[in-house]
Amino acid sequence: MNKTIAEKIWDNHVVSSLGGAEVLLYIDLHLLHEINTPQAFDGIREKGIRVRRPERTLSTEDHNTPTSSIIDVDKDTNTWTQIKLLRQNCEEFGIEHNRLGQLGQGIAHVIAPEQGRVITGETLVCCDSHTTTHGAFGVLAFGIGTSQVEHVLATQTLRAIPxxxxxxxxxxxxxxxxxxxxxxxxxxxxxxxxxxxxxxxxxxxxxxxxxxxxxxxxxxxxxxxxxxxxxxxxxxxxxxxxxxxxxxxxxxxxxxxxxxxxxxxxxxxxxxxxxxxxxxxxxxxKMISWGTNPSQVIPVLGSVPYLASLNGSSKQIAGEEALKYMGLSEGDQLSSYQISNVFVGSCTNGRIEDMREVANVLKGRFVHENVDMLIVAGSMKVHQQVVKEGLDKIFLDAGADFRGLAGCSLCVGLNSDKLSAGKRTVSTSNRNFEGRQGAGVRTHIASPAVAAASAIQGYIATPQCLEMNYE
Known part of the structure; x- marks a missing residue:
């Protein structure tokens, strides 16, 4: 019987049937970060259980960590508490952990592949929805909840249905x-x-x-x-x-x-x-979001759709709410709106190729005086490579703020990088939900090249727009 890759991996990892369609699935790699994990460790500790396969668990600090300086880590009580708990738990249970600022530290979905931990034909889980990233390597990778984190820590398996x-x-x-x-x-x-x-x-x-x-x-x-x-x-x-x-x-x-x-x-x-x-x-x-979910997108130089053109009443209602939140009108050209911020980074676009793309656009140009541009590497290894190639100098010469530490930063808005209400930003992150980058912040998600071009123009633009202006 001919099979898809997902079916092959699934079949290779079924430990036993649990009745009906449910099975016990073996997990090859479990990624941890400081959010949503303390409860899982408390659970196995209370039950007197050890971590089943610590060598198949990899931990990092990424979600709410500062990007400016390591000394800022203890300025927020919640941040420091979560990081301290993760460090203590990993030490107690013998789990490899990557501390803020170390060469191996960064966003979980960036460091695991670059460290050669993501292997074709395996299974991978993490308490984070963007665990899907690792599927690029022919890996069955998906996000799990906190209770499932405890189950994987204790058994190196997961209850799952096909x-x-x-x-x-x-x-x-x-x-x-x-x-x-x-x-x-x-x-x-x-x-x-x-x-x-x-x-x-x-x-x-x-x-x-x-x-x-x-x-x-x-x-x-x-x-x-x-x-x-x-x-x-x-x-x-x-x-x-x-x-x-x-x-x-x-x-x-x-x-x-x-x-x-x-x-x-x-x-x-x-x-x-x-x-x-x-x-x-x-x-x-070249695409960019106009609304408040990643399906509400148009070509960068296109127009905001008329609600009547959206297929289905639910899309029209969602579109109407999105227009109100984003401060847009039907038929608008996004390029007619000034932006205040640009963010380059995240587990979506925080790798070295993304940094090179941004540098290619910024080289010899300047960030618009009304725009604050923040660039955060997805890992300290990426950060090191940026410096090695001299891309950091291009960023700084252009007037961008290139941070010294790696992490999720403005993608999830859990640290001090989050923006204030009313800001309109172009972001290379993965979500444009209401309040994602700060309460009342209007987020347009796009590629690194569009983000860089928009930073220079002061409004949503493509690199081709810069060439036209230069001519």
Whole structure:
């Protein structure tokens, strides 16, 4: 029987049947951060249980950590309490932990791949919805809740029921300048925020095979915004090359047999999906959100839709509420609105390729006098590489605020980086929900290139707009 990659991984990890469709699923890697984990450790401690496989657990500090200075960590009582508890718990139970400012520290979904911990054909969980990121490596990766964190810590397994499978096939090649963030927003716009509910979405097609591994991570990261449980891409030679390099940096060599095993997890020809969606890559343009969920998007230089054009009363009602919150009107050109802030970073777009893209746009130019631009690397390793390549000097010369520490920062708005009400910001993060970056903040999510161009112009723009002005 021909199988999808998700089905192959699932079948390989079923420990036992629990009755009905429910099974006990083995988990290869468990990622931890300071939010939502103290209760789980309290639970196993009260039961007198040890962590089952500490060597298959990796911890980091990322969500509410400061990005300005390590000495700021104790300025917020809640922040310091959560970080201190995580450090104590990891030390007590023998779990590898990456402290703020250390080379291995950063956002969980950035550090795990770069440290060679995310391996094709495995399962991975974390108490964070954007765990879907790791599907880029042909991994079945999904977010879990706090009670499930306790279960995985105690047993290295998870009670689960099978997912449905959904294919999103992207034919042809993306146009020049269009990237994975644009593609992700276009897909969510097409299928909706609930289009992938209950499914593992597998991305297939020429356009997907052309993406770099970092771009694939961006695409899989956004999968949860379509309501899917996980996103996944079958492994190819790019996957193998990335893994060989990452593992090599840990002193682990990879045999040809292992490489073949990874590639064998790819979806079989003729495998049947429960759902299929087809998209032409040539029809995807530079995208940006206008509303308050990631499906409410338009081409960067397009117009805010008229509510009557939205398909269905629920979308029209949601659109009406979004317009009120965002301070927009039907038919508006987003480029007619000034912005106050730009954020580059997050587990979606905080990797070195994203930093290089931003530097390419900013080089020799200046951030608009009315705009505050914040750039935060997704990991300290990315930060180190930025400095090594001299990108930090480009950022600073342009007038951007390039922070010295890595973390989630303004993506989730849990630290001091959050903005005040009424601010309009272009962000490379993954969500534009009401209040996500601060109460009353109006967030437009876009690619790194659009964010950088908008920072320079002072309003939403593309890099092509800068070239036109220069001419």
């Amino acid at each position: 997912f449905k499978t959904m294919e999103v096939n992207v034919t042809g090649a993306l146009s020049e300048g269009v990237d994975a963030k644009d593609l992700a927003l276009a897909i969510i716009n097409k299928i909706g925020t609930g289009g992938g509910q209950g499914c593992v979405i597998e991305y297939t097609g020429e356009a997907i095979s052309r993406l770099s591994m970092e771009q694939r991570m961006t695409l899989c990261n956004m999968t949860v915004e379509a309501g899917a449980s996980a996103g996944i891409i079958s492994p190819d030679e790019k996957t193998v090359t990335y893994l060989v390099k990452a593992l090599g940096e840990r002193g682990i060599s990879v045999s040809d047999t292992k490489k073949k095993k990874w590639l064998a997890f790819a979806t079989d020809d003729g495998a049947v999906f429960d759902k299929s969606v087809h998209i032409s890559a040539s029809e995807v343009s």
